[in-house]
Structures are given as structure tokens and as C-alpha cells.
Amino acid sequence: MTIDTTFQIPEVEISPKAQAFLDKSKKCLIDGKWVDSASGKGFSVFNPANGSIIDMAPAGDKEDIDAAVNAARKVFDDPSHSWNTMTPSERGKLIWKIGDLILDNADELAEIESIDNGKPMAVAKVADVPLSADLFHYMAGWATKIEGNTIPISVPYAPGAKFHAFTTREPVGVIGQIIPWNFPLLMAAWKLGPALATGNCVVLKPAEQTPITALRLGEILQEAGVPDGVVNIVTGMGETAGAALAAHDEVDKVAFTGSTEVGKMIVQAAAGNLKKVTLELGGKSPNIIFKDTANLEQTIAGAASAIFFNHGQCCCAGSRLYVEKDIYGEVVDGIADAAKQIKLGPGLANDTEMGPLVSDEQLCRVTDYMNAGQEAGATCVTGGSRLGEQGYFVSPTLFKDASEDMSIVREEIFGPVVVASPFEDVEEIIERSNDSTYGLAAGIWTKDIAKAHRTAARLRAGTVWINCYNIFDSALPFGGYKQSGWGREMGHEVLDLYTETKAVCIGL
Ligand code: ADP
DSSP states (O other): OOEETTOOOOOOOOOHHHHHHHHSOOOEEETTEEEOOTTOOEEEEEOTTTOOEEEEEEOBOHHHHHHHHHHHHHHHTOTTSHHHHSOHHHHHHHHHHHHHHHHHTHHHHHHHHHHHHOOOHHHIIIIIHHHHHHHHHHHHHHGGGOOOOEEOOOOTTSTTOOEEEEEEEEEOOEEEEEOOSSSHHHHHHHHHHHHHHTTOEEEEEOOTTOOHHHHHHHHHHHHHTOOTTTEEEOOBOIIIIIHHHHHOTTOSEEEEESOHHHHHHHHHHHTTTTOEEEEEOOOOOEEEEOTTOSOHHHHHHHHHHHHHGGGGOOTTOOOEEEEEGGGHHHHHHHHHHHHHHOOBOOTTSTTOSBOOOSOHHHHHHHHHHHHHHHHHTOEEEEOOSEESSSSSEEOOEEEESOOTTSHHHHSOOOSSEEEEEEEOOHHHHHHHHHOSSEESEEEEEOSOHHHHHHHHHHOOOSEEEESOOSOOOTTSOBOOEETTEESOBSTTHHHHTTEEEEEEEEEO
16 A cells, blocks of 8 residues: 655644543443443544544443333333323424534534544534534424325225225334444434434444444433433444344334445344334445536536545445546546645644544555555556555545446445546446446536436436535435435435334224
């Protein structure tokens, strides 16, 4: 692996408030109580900017998951419990309050997120934290709007009989939620918001790389008045705590965000009691620039951000950049310039635009792909190396001259690595874009609105951004075709996946 040893990391200071939270002994939240793991064991949490240990979290395992599931089950199965007798309006107000409290603690949450995950604090402040608050505010409104239908029925074998039939939407039950490390707080919000709006009980397992903000969120949920046992949080490893949750017989649904590889294991684990499964998995998203794009400068900036935002650690990252032949050279030069100008540093430094990758493991994974691309014969236009020997920094990287069968074109890298290729016509690029096991997102840049619509309709992807990229909103459903997942997050679509429909038929 190439290492640029000239890269230096400036000293940064942690605020007293964030330090106070880091210094607090971390525990799991089970049945409203903060408890150590049953084994008493913990695991280290690392600062990706320098590899130092910033915290310890409880290493929850099967026993802790059992206790958390039992707590959730006890609440869910008790019709007289305050969670189940609460009116939808009261539940909505409670969820709204969670959003408010996130905003009240925005600076602290952004700072902890930055220290734990490595992302620039400035980005966490304008994106992760406000989006998390907005998700709870959006879902708060839905609590009073979970409605069924009245259904006129005919019943051909009962001539003349009269019936009144209707549907109700009921919570699924106890939900196991397993989340990743790329947007730790936001992924917790995406999962908890709809589960609570529809009246479910939850056991949440944060990623072992980034467990800290979920635990702070646990305190916020308590402050907002979420009753004990409704949301339980167990930190721990995927293979132990995560696997126990996915397989648990008393869990009615598992909602998972992470790699496609682990998503397949979740499906297998869920088969025991046929629990419902929703999955938000990987991607290798095509980002298509036509030569008639409205503003080339803005398009280049948009395409650079499509891959480099969050250090490429986005399942929807625009990692396959397809550019119409006539402007290919100009776009490649523009993306390379943009990549070179990105200021890398620790998340807490004010001028940092890109932080380190999240972990040593990701550093190895991403640099292995960089090496594989070069060994396979692709041209590395810029980047391609580790930066410094401390922390997990890599340079924003652009490849060209890659063939479609290379691993850097086919596989999800989950780092700031983009491969640019030219194309000549629309049919060709639709086919190449769809030639992937994934189908999470895609981008199109053109001012020909008819072509944009025609192309969007043919792309097998859950989200298509036209003349923009990485636009997320609580109201806009997000999820994947093909091996990018099952179901959708956000919007009203997600509510269907957190409710069961009950048909009630009354003979009159
Ligand atoms: P990545 O490879 O990017 O770390 P993963 O898919 O491994 O992403 O992890 C996403 C989440 O899935 C994390 O919370 C992790 O702990 C969890 N996880 C990993 N392996 C398993 C497993 N076998 N069963 C259940 N959860 C798992």
C-alpha cells in the first residue's frame, strides 16, 4: 500500500460537554435501566482520526439480547401498559419531543458523532443531526394517521347477507433493529421513528464501531418520556448480539441496514420463526452525465460530492461515473481537481472537509480495492493511497480506463473511490447502469427533461436523482431494488412495514 507520509494531523480539542459524556461509564438500556453487559465484558471504541481508544461499550451478547427482548415483549403484550393505552395524539407529541431534544443537544450530538465516526463535525451539524430531528418530527405527525379502510364486500356464496368489513393497522410487535456505522445517529432515527409512530417496541443494536450516539439518544428518549422497555439498546458485536437478535423467536420483525453479505445472514437467521424482514443494503450506483447537462461546473461539483460525501461511506454513493464521450476528458479533469482540493483532517478541525475512514478494517478494505484497481490495469488519475500512518485516512481517488469486469467497477468499496468511464448513447448507458447485482440509487445529469424521465423510468434503482445527488428527506422513501434490499425507509411507505393489517368482518 502506498502511504503519503507528508500528511500531518492537527491537534484538536474536545469540548467539556462531549468529554463528560465520553467519560461516563457506558451501559446498555434494558427495561429503562442502564446496565452492564451480563458477562461484564466491554469492547473498545476507537477514534478513527488517530486510532486511540476513546471509550468502552458493553459487549452485549445473547443473554443481554434475551433480557432486552423480554422487556420489549412484556410491554407489548400488556394491553394496560401506558405505551398501549396512550392515544395516538399523545404518542405523536412524545415523538415530536424526541426531535426537539435532538435539536436542543445538536452541538453535543454532532461532536460525539464526529469523534466516534470520523466525519466532519460541521457536516454532522448541518446534515446528520437536523435530519435525525426532522425524521422524528415527520413521524410524529403520522402517529395520528395510521388508518385502515372500510371495505364493501360481496360474498357470492351468502346471497342477501349483509356485512360490515373494515381493516385496522396494528403494530407488528417487538422489532429488532440492527444499524450500521456510516450515519450512526441518523440510522437510529430512521429505524426508531416509524417503529414508535406505529406503536411497536424495539431492541436496537448499534454498530460496534460507533455505539456512542445511540446511547446518548437513549438518554434523550428517556427524557422525552418514552416508557421503560419500549426502546432497549444493546451494544455489542454483530456476530454475537446482532445474530442473537436476528434469530430471536420472540422478535416479530428485524429491520437491518448494512452490507448485502450480512443482509443474507439476517434472512437465514430470521427463518426460524419467519419474522418479518426489511433490509437496506449495499449499492454500486451509476451516476450518468449527458453532454447536454445544464451547467458543467455544477455537474462536476455534484458528481464529486456524489462519491466523496461522507468519505464515500454511503450505500448510495455515486461510485460508477458514466460520462458522455464528448465531455468525458473535461469531467475527468474536473473530478480530479475537486478530489485534490478536498481538505482532509480530523472531524473536529474547523476546516476539515473529509475525515478518516471509520476503522482499521475499512482502511484495509478500501486500500485493497485501490491496489486491486491498479493491479488490474485501471489508471489511477488521482489518489490511490493511504494518508499518514496515524488514523484511517485515504486520499479521494479517481480511476479511469477500467473494464466493466474489474472489482472496482462491480463491487461496493464503501470509500472515496470513483471509477469514470465514457459512453456513447442512451441505450448503451441504461444497459451498463443496470448491469449490477445492486439497485439502490442512480444519478442523471441533463437539461433534456424528456430524456431524463425516459432514462429514470428504465433504471432499476430505488432512488433516481436528476440534476442533484444525495438528496434525502424524511418524506421521500429510500431503499433498493435487487440485492440492495427489501422494503423502504422513510416516507409513509415505511409505515406499512411496521404494521400488520387486520381485516374485521361483522355479520349484520
Ligand atoms: P460493515 O461490513 O460495513 O461493517 P455490516 O453489515 O457488517 O457492515 O454491519 C452492519 C450491522 O450489522 C452492524 O450493527 C453489525 O454489528 C451487524 N452485524 C454484523 N454481522 C452480523 C450478523 N452475523 N448478524 C447480525 N448482525 C450483524
